Amino acid sequence: xxxxxYDTLTSTPALIATALGVSVAALxxxxxxxxNSNNNTAAQIKEQVKEVAQSVHAEGSKGKMAQAxxxxxxxxxANLARPKDDPITPAQLAEHDGxxxxxxxxxxxxxxxxxxxxxxxxxxxxxxxxxxxGKDGSKGxxxxxxxxxxxxxxxxxxxxxxxxxxxxxxSFFEKRYSVVGRVxx
Numbered sequence: 392x393x394x395x396x397y398d399t400l401t402s403t404p405a406l407i408a409t410a411l412g413v414s415v416a417a418l419x420x421x422x423x424x425x426x427n428s429n430n431n432t433a434a435q436i437k438e439q440v441k442e443v444a445q446s447v448h449a450e451g452s453k454g455k456m457a458q459a460x461x462x463x464x465x466x467x468x469a470n471l472a473r474p475k476d477d478p479i480t481p482a483q484l485a486e487h488d489g490x491x492x493x494x495x496x497x498x499x500x501x502x503x504x505x506x507x508x509x510x511x512x513x514x515x516x517x518x519x520x521x522x523x524x525g526k527d528g529s530k531g532x533x534x535x536x537x538x539x540x541x542x543x544x545x546x547x548x549x550x551x552x553x554x555x556x557x558x559x560x561x562s563f564f565e566k567r568y569s570v571v572g573r574v575x576x
Contacts, residue, residue: 404432424496427536439448451472458492463515468560471567471568471569472569472571474570475570475571475572476572477570477571477572477573478573478575478576479497479499479504479571479572479573479574479575480576481526481527481544481574481576482573484497484499484504484525484526484527484574485524485525485526486524487524487525488516488524488526489511489514489515489516489518489521489522489524489525490525492518495508495571496508496511496514496515496525496573497524497525498514498520498523498524498525498526498528498564499526499527499528499529499544499560499574500527500529500532500557500560500561500564501527501529501546501557501572502527502544502573503561503564503565503570503573504570504571504572504573504574505564505568505569505570505571506565506568506569506571507524507568509568510568519537520537522537522538522539522542525540526543526544527540527543527544527574528541528542528543528544529543529544529545529546529557530542530544530546530548530549531543532547532556532557533549533553533554533556533557533560534549534553534564535548535556536557544574
């Protein structure tokens with residue numbers, strides 16, 4: 392077999408099918424929501440679908456599923472602070488889980504601590520990625536899991552594909568969020 396599973400998964404037909412699936416989901420959400428906050432969410436989803444569709448149809452989109460997924464999260468930041476290497480204990484990191492609005496929200500990947508406060512709508516309590524806030528959730532990121540039991544620092548059990556996913560997340564964060572320190576025991 393000449394094509395790998397990755398080539399098949401990231402082929403143009405697969406990307407188009409994914410975009411269509413997201414489009415249908417966005418349409419469903421937009422037609423079934425009645426509150427203002429839900430309508431705002433529907434508008435955001437519609438915009439994200441548009442970005443994914445543009446990415447799917449862009450030249451050289453084969454194998455760009457990670458970039459398409461990244462585009463719906465946020466654009467690379469142009470004004471990142473200089474990376475810091477300040478030591479941060481797990482207990483200190485836990486204080487930055489979004490539960491105290493006076494403190495920034497931190498997420499650690501492979502021991503590197505990122506300030507994700509600029510995306511509070513994703514990392515604040517009750518939001519989809521809050522499971523990673525205030526901790527090093529490397530294993531869960533590598534597994535593409537939002538299960539709290541997977542949001543742990545020890546990623547030694549990840550397979551090669553999951554390690555690639557974790558490395559892509561790390562690269563994604565490095566382009567979008569300031570590094571504020573590193574986790575120390």
